[in-house]
Amino acid sequence: MTDTTEKAAAPPAPGPAVPGPAPAPRTARLWRGATPWLFLLAPLTLLIVFTYAPIANMVAYSFTDWDGVSPELHYTGAGNYTELFTRSDLFEVFWVSGYYLAASVVQIVAALYFATVLSFNVRFRNFFKGVLFFPYLINGVAIGFVFLYFFQDGGTLDSVLSLFGVHTDRAWLGTPASANTSLAAVSVWRYLGLNFVLFLGAIQSIPGELYEAAELDGANRRHQFRHIIAPGIKPVLSLTVILSISGSLSVFEIPYIMTGGATGTETFVIQTVKLAFQFNKTGLASAAAVVLLLIVLAVTWVQRRLVPDDKVDLV
Amino acid sequence: MNRRTVLAITTGAALLLAACTGTGGSSKGAEAKAPDDPSEVSGTITVLTHRTDLVQDGTMKAYAAEFGRTYPKVKVEFDAVTDYEGEVKIRMNTENYGDVLMIPGVIEKKDYPRFFASLGTPAERSKKYRFTDYTTVDGKVYGQSPLGAVPGFIYNKKVWQRAGITDWPTTPDEFLADLKAIKSRTDSVPYYTNFKDMWPLTQWTQVNGSVSCDEQATTRLAEGDPWAEGADLRTADTLLYDIVREGLVEKDPTTTNWEASKPRIAKGEIATMWLGSWAVIQMRGAAEQAGADPDDIGFMPFPVQRNGKFCAVALPDYNQAVNIHSEHKEAARAWLDWFTDKSGYAADNLALSPLKDAPLPDVLAPYEEQGVELLDLDDTKGAEVKAIDNRSEVGINKPDYRQDLVDLARGATKGSLDDFLAGLAKKWTDTQASLGS
Numbered sequence: 001m002t003d004t005t006e007k008a009a010a011p012p013a014p015g016p017a018v019p020g021p022a023p024a025p026r027t028a029r030l031w032r033g034a035t036p037w038l039f040l041l042a043p044l045t046l047l048i049v050f051t052y053a054p055i056a057n058m059v060a061y062s063f064t065d066w067d068g069v070s071p072e073l074h075y076t077g078a079g080n081y082t083e084l085f086t087r088s089d090l091f092e093v094f095w096v097s098g099y100y101l102a103a104s105v106v107q108i109v110a111a112l113y114f115a116t117v118l119s120f121n122v123r124f125r126n127f128f129k130g131v132l133f134f135p136y137l138i139n140g141v142a143i144g145f146v147f148l149y150f151f152q153d154g155g156t157l158d159s160v161l162s163l164f165g166v167h168t169d170r171a172w173l174g175t176p177a178s179a180n181t182s183l184a185a186v187s188v189w190r191y192l193g194l195n196f197v198l199f200l201g202a203i204q205s206i207p208g209e210l211y212e213a214a215e216l217d218g219a220n221r222r223h224q225f226r227h228i229i230a231p232g233i234k235p236v237l238s239l240t241v242i243l244s245i246s247g248s249l250s251v252f253e254i255p256y257i258m259t260g261g262a263t264g265t266e267t268f269v270i271q272t273v274k275l276a277f278q279f280n281k282t283g284l285a286s287a288a289a290v291v292l293l294l295i296v297l298a299v300t301w302v303q304r305r306l307v308p309d310d311k312v313d314l315v
Numbered sequence: 316m317n318r319r320t321v322l323a324i325t326t327g328a329a330l331l332l333a334a335c336t337g338t339g340g341s342s343k344g345a346e347a348k349a350p351d352d353p354s355e356v357s358g359t360i361t362v363l364t365h366r367t368d369l370v371q372d373g374t375m376k377a378y379a380a381e382f383g384r385t386y387p388k389v390k391v392e393f394d395a396v397t398d399y400e401g402e403v404k405i406r407m408n409t410e411n412y413g414d415v416l417m418i419p420g421v422i423e424k425k426d427y428p429r430f431f432a433s434l435g436t437p438a439e440r441s442k443k444y445r446f447t448d449y450t451t452v453d454g455k456v457y458g459q460s461p462l463g464a465v466p467g468f469i470y471n472k473k474v475w476q477r478a479g480i481t482d483w484p485t486t487p488d489e490f491l492a493d494l495k496a497i498k499s500r501t502d503s504v505p506y507y508t509n510f511k512d513m514w515p516l517t518q519w520t521q522v523n524g525s526v527s528c529d530e531q532a533t534t535r536l537a538e539g540d541p542w543a544e545g546a547d548l549r550t551a552d553t554l555l556y557d558i559v560r561e562g563l564v565e566k567d568p569t570t571t572n573w574e575a576s577k578p579r580i581a582k583g584e585i586a587t588m589w590l591g592s593w594a595v596i597q598m599r600g601a602a603e604q605a606g607a608d609p610d611d612i613g614f615m616p617f618p619v620q621r622n623g624k625f626c627a628v629a630l631p632d633y634n635q636a637v638n639i640h641s642e643h644k645e646a647a648r649a650w651l652d653w654f655t656d657k658s659g660y661a662a663d664n665l666a667l668s669p670l671k672d673a674p675l676p677d678v679l680a681p682y683e684e685q686g687v688e689l690l691d692l693d694d695t696k697g698a699e700v701k702a703i704d705n706r707s708e709v710g711i712n713k714p715d716y717r718q719d720l721v722d723l724a725r726g727a728t729k730g731s732l733d734d735f736l737a738g739l740a741k742k743w744t745d746t747q748a749s750l751g752s
Contacts (some may be wrong), residue, residue, distance in 0.1 A: 069404050
């Protein structure tokens with residue numbers, strides 16, 4: 001114990017504020033070098049224990065035929081990966097991601113629009129900000145259940161539509177196209193707030209004088225958006241696009257809770273979960289998860305190549 | 316740290332973790348002997364159960380108190396698990412999974428000797444108990460279901476009567492005609508799929524045995540084609556397909572609700588559901604709560620007859636077993652035996668008793684009157700069926716293929732029933748061939 005107190009007391013001594021010709025003692029220097037790492041200890045431990053160790057474990061499982069519970073597991077080499085790539089039906093589910101990709105275009109455009117509008121002085125500005133961001137705060141499971149009632153036969157959506165005299169007699173989750181569109185719409189509703197906040201933050205970091213100057217030069221709102229806002233938030237925009245694409249490839253929560261992947265709404269992650277927990281093919285499912293991870297990394301890499309992250313220079 | 320060291324460390328960690336995953340399984344072949352003297356056994360045992368409802372309302376505690384009269388030195392504690400399958404499966408990677416537990420469905424039969432203590436030989440147990448071969452591995456029995464159920468149609472008697480139907484249908488066609496009569500003469504939904512909650516659809520697999528009236532139905536699943544002409548599953552799936560095709564189901568199957576369906580059948584808004592005798596008590600309960608007459612809930616067998624007789628299979632619920640790592644195996648065994656033989660758990664649930672000489676429950680009284688033959692399926696090949704099922708990803712006990720079937724029938728996806736069933740049959744028989752080789 002005394003040892004530690006001694007050490008802990010030591011560091012202030014060699015600080016630049018303290019005059020004296022003697023160089024800092026060895027232990028003190030070591031201690032100073034270790035300080036940032038000590039602060040990082042907690043987050044790094046969490047990161048390793050809950051992110052990197054499970055990933056390493058998953059990679060290890062992907063080379064076995066483990067069923068998820070049996071104490072017996074065998075090394076199968078690249079067997080799972082071979083199976084994965086020789087079964088085209090396992091990749092067909094990526095078509096479903098197309099719906100979510102299309103939805104994320106809508107989502108980004110809408111978020112950008114709202115962020116731009118609300119960054120200017122509008123009445124009830126904060127209220128609208130809250131309304132837009134609120135869905136993102138709700139638990140995904142709750143959202144799934146709420147929207148099940150929403151899409152039910154004679155549910156919220158139908159009653160709202162009938163208020164306007166529209167009497168649709170359709171099962172919203174009934175056919176693959178309509179079910180996927182409905183689910184994608186739910187995910188737009190849910191994630192719009194996040195994109196909106198990111199954009200709003202970026203827009204507000206643009207110095208206000210620029211708008212004033214532009215206005216003096218006779219630029220209207222549209223010009224301001226095109227020449228000030230759009231270039232100003234480019235890094236955030238490209239980040240959002242990356243997040244949307246990887247998000248579309250790995251959709252899970254909403255379709256899993258609402259339809260369980262029935263009626264053609266199965267996504268790659270749902271399929272992986274079913275392989276692991278329904279058919280007890282934990283090895284194959286781990287391989288599928290690794291492949292998805294690689295796909296997402298590859299997409300991100302390509303995108304960074306296409307749209308390099310150059311410095312924003314507004315002036 | 317440069318990039319290469321990071322890579323090396325990660326790879327090292329991966330290999331290390333891979334080495335750690337092969338755990339357990341050293342103690343094998345332990346036995347949980349029935350205690351000779353009830354007053355001598357002692358210890359505190361934990362019972363894992365999926366019946367969260369019974370733990371919450373104190374029913375389990377009442378059983379434990381009753382048990383304590385015979386075994387004064389044994390203390391029983393309950394651990395109710397909501398997501399039983401998912402959670403217990405993970406806990407079973409350690410040694411700490413209670414003293415007594417229900418065997419999760421995912422545990423492969425061949426692994427039973429690693430996880431559970433044996434209860435004796437099938438020869439001695441099958442004299443007294445049903446369902447013995449469901450847990451028999453290499454001449455030892457590892458579990459005992461505390462109750463059994465008989466699959467069948469739950470129906471609202473009043474609605475069926477109102478449609479002018481007095482007798483149970485004896486063929487699938489007759490059944491369809493009856494549902495059509497219900498649709499045209501009453502306001503009820505003739506058949507409710509419970510599509511969204513998924514598991515009710517898996518119940519259709521339990522038709523297996525009722526059509527062929529053959530105790531070897533499971534063996535034929537393992538060795539033959541379940542979707543061959545006239546086979547049990549083909550008959551069941553065709554009936555389900557026809558019911559949906561004819562529009563005799565709820566308007567929007569994708570947003571069904573299991574909890575809400577119970578009072579609805581009690582009130583006669585729904586006429587029929589394929590479930591099992593276990594559901595009758597729940598429906599009657601729902602009827603009482605909804606202010607309807609519990610006696611309206613009826614129960615009928617699958618509409619197929621052999622030699623003028625209906626057949627129905629007796630199926631076990633979760634099988635109860637003793638943890639091989641338990642420190643109080645005798646006490647655990649005492650609980651298991653007492654719960655099976657003396658607790659009255661089966662009777663309380665209007666379920667089939669696992670004791671062979673026990674009388675049939677009231678629910679099945681109509682079965683007795685009509686002379687429905689009750690089959691005990693031979694489950695010797697049960698493990699093979701499960702292996703084929705998982706390997707082929709057909710999932711006869713999983714909801715996916717029946718959901719696809721319903722989608723096909725209501726025209727949400729394109730294709731013909733024959734092609735669909737042929738596709739399933741191909742996957743199934745191909746896997747049989749690859750496992751056999």
